[in-house]
Amino acid sequence: MGAAPPSPATGRICIATRDYLRPGETFVNRHVAHMWGGRTAVLCDRFSGENPAGVPVLARRGLAPSFADRLAAPVMAPAMRMGHGSSRVPWGARARAIEAFLRDAGCRAILAEFGTTAMLYPSLAARTGLPLFTYFRGTDASAALRDPRVRRGYGRLFPRLAGVFAVSQALLDALAAAGFAHDNAHVIPSGVDTRRFAPGAKRPGSFLAVGRFVDKKAPLVTLDAFAQGTRGTNARLTFIGDGPLLAPARTRATALGIADRVSFPGALPHDAVRDALAGAEVFVQHSVTDAAGNTEGLPTSIQEAMASGCVTVSTRHAGIPEAIEHGATGWLVAEQDGAAMAARIREASHADLAAMGARARAVACARFDNDRLLAACEAVIARAL
Numbered sequence: 001m002g003a004a005p006p007s008p009a010t011g012r013i014c015i016a017t018r019d020y021l022r023p024g025e026t027f028v029n030r031h032v033a034h035m036w037g038g039r040t041a042v043l044c045d046r047f048s049g050e051n052p053a054g055v056p057v058l059a060r061r062g063l064a065p066s067f068a069d070r071l072a073a074p075v076m077a078p079a080m081r082m083g084h085g086s087s088r089v090p091w092g093a094r095a096r097a098i099e100a101f102l103r104d105a106g107c108r109a110i111l112a113e114f115g116t117t118a119m120l121y122p123s124l125a126a127r128t129g130l131p132l133f134t135y136f137r138g139t140d141a142s143a144a145l146r147d148p149r150v151r152r153g154y155g156r157l158f159p160r161l162a163g164v165f166a167v168s169q170a171l172l173d174a175l176a177a178a179g180f181a182h183d184n185a186h187v188i189p190s191g192v193d194t195r196r197f198a199p200g201a202k203r204p205g206s207f208l209a210v211g212r213f214v215d216k217k218a219p220l221v222t223l224d225a226f227a228q229g230t231r232g233t234n235a236r237l238t239f240i241g242d243g244p245l246l247a248p249a250r251t252r253a254t255a256l257g258i259a260d261r262v263s264f265p266g267a268l269p270h271d272a273v274r275d276a277l278a279g280a281e282v283f284v285q286h287s288v289t290d291a292a293g294n295t296e297g298l299p300t301s302i303q304e305a306m307a308s309g310c311v312t313v314s315t316r317h318a319g320i321p322e323a324i325e326h327g328a329t330g331w332l333v334a335e336q337d338g339a340a341m342a343a344r345i346r347e348a349s350h351a352d353l354a355a356m357g358a359r360a361r362a363v364a365c366a367r368f369d370n371d372r373l374l375a376a377c378e379a380v381i382a383r384a385l
Contacts, residue, residue, distance in 0.1 A: 011108035012039045012056075013381065014130075016117055020044040020057065026270060027137070027190035027300060028113045029053075034374060041105040043098065045088075058101040066093040085153020089120050099128055109133065109162075109381050115140040119153035122160040131162035131384040136297065137190070138318070141171040143294035145178045154180050162384040165377060167297035168319020174295075186380055189319075191373040192303040194365045199309030199357065200278030205235040207345075208280035208310065210273055210301045213243030215290040220245065220252050221338045222286045227256040228338070229345030235261065237284070238276060242267045277308035281353050284345070287317040288335040298323055307364035309357035313344045323368070329360040 013036050017028050020042050032040050033053040040055050047059035065073070069092035080089040090098055102110075110125055111133045112118035118134035125132035134157075144150045154175075158164075163184040166172045172185055207226060211217045219239065226237050239249065239262060246264065253262045268276075277283070283305035287296045298319030305312055306323065312330035314320050315337075324330040331347065333340035 011106040012036065012041045014041045014043050014102055014105070014107040014110045016043045016110055016112040016121060018044065018114065018117060019046045019048065020059075021048050021050040021052070023270070025113075030370060030374070031111065031113070034370075035111070035378060041101070041107055043101070043110075056101070056105045058098065060088075060090065060094065060098070063094045063097050069093050081149065082152075084123075084156055085119050085149040085151075086116075090124060095124060095127075098124060102128055102130065108385055111135065111381065113137075115154065115157070116144055116150060118161070119150070119157050122157050126160065131381070132160065133163045133165065133381060133384075134161060136164065136166040136171045136175065138167070138171070138297035139294050141166065141174050141295075141297070142289070142318075143292045145174070146293050151178065154178075158182055163380055165380070168322050170295075170318045170322065171297050184380070184384075186376070187322075188373050188377050189298050189303060189323075189368055190300045191368045191370040192300065192307045192364060194307045194369045197274055197277060197304045197307040197364075199361060200275075202281050202309070202354075202357070203279050204281065205230075205233060205349075206280045207235060207237040207282045207284055208240070208276055208305075209237065209284050210240045210276075210305075211285060211299070212241050213245035213249055215245070216288060216294050216296065217241075217245075218286040218288045218336070219249045221288075221336065221341070222284050223249060223252050223256065223258075223262070225286065225338045225341035225345055226262070226284065227258045228342035230258075230261075230349070233349065235349070237262045238280070239264050240266075240268050240273060240276060274304070274308070277305055277310060280305075280308070280310050281357070282345070282348050283310040283312045283314075283330075284341075285312070285314045286335075286338075286341060287315050287320060289317070296320065303364060303368045306360040307368065309361045311348060311351070311353050311356045311360060313341060313348065315341075323363075325359075325363070329356060329363055 042057045046061050077087040081087040109131045115134050115136050158180050164182040165188050167189045169187050213219050253259045289295050296318040315335050316332045326332045331344035
């Protein structure tokens with residue numbers, strides 16, 4: 001009788017990502033800290049030096065090529081770009097070092113965060129015999145699809161994947177429309193820790209937005225809608241985050257005459273965001289498809305807002321309608337329709353926000369709880385071992 005097949009109890013799972021540790025990538029950091037009971041290893045491009053989970057880490061950028069690899073690089077780099085969609089695919093001494101790392105760490109599977117990261121590893125997974133999974137989260141299933149190199153890489157990747165995860169059905173549909181579908185595909189949102197993110201004492205007339213000040217978040221549309229929808233009231237908006245549109249947003253708030261009712265504290269630690277959500281009544285986010293074709297997946301901030309008992313005003317964009325039930329846990333408007341968003345913000349002043357927030361919290365606990373979603377992801381991976 002042969003040995004039992006490997007299981008999550010007998011080794012580690014390798015989390016392949018771009019840079020580690022990035023404080024803003026809470027979904028990646030949670031996988032590193034908690035997947036398989038914390039029995040993980042990290043394969044990344046660059047390593048910040050911070051490793052709170054205390055797991056084995058290998059940074060690809062720290063691997064020196066051999067002399068032979070340097071001689072072959074002018075040929076191999078273009079070959080990898082043409083065949084795999086990226087010149088960053090490991091080969092030669094770097095590939096052997098990664099294989100040794102996976103072997104020494106006792107890895108039994110690879111989970112690549114973002115499809116564009118998974119593109120680098122199908123050959124490595126085949127050589128090591130490790131099942132390769134990937135997680136699509138937004139840009140990698142939207143704007144990235146416009147790049148012929150990525151499409152070429154995905155074409156090579158998908159037949160070699162053991163499974164696919166996406167944070168929303170909208171992303172799986174976008175991939176399928178581009179010709180990339182998988183029989184073992186699952187919608188598992190990033191989720192939220194519903195024990196840490198919970199309602200607090202709500203401040204009447206409090207609005208909150210959290211996110212990068214970039215085109216995809218349309219912060220200027222949000223500001224215009226807030227100004228119009230709360231005219232003549234004492235409602236206040238806290239807009240957490242930073243980015244290239246922060247300075248224009250401050251200028252716009254002054255021009256709209258609402259600078260005394262809008263605060264821009266910049267990017268804040270996750271605990272500070274949690275505290276702000278706990279006290280806010282309404283969460284606002286005007287997500288759109290930007291000029292490059294970049295979309296959301298299902299914003300973690302909306303899941304955190306729901307768990308915190310906030311009523312959400314957002315857009316019918318990507319996976320957001322999969323989370324927000326219009327008229328029950330929030331309101332949704334068309335992308336770039338600032339007037340409609342203003343009307344919904346105005347409607348919030350007359351709605352039973354406590355009841356709607358309680359429904360949002362119940363949905364978050366039932367559908368977006370981190371522990372449940374992590375267990376679902378682990379179960380899919382375990383079946384491939």
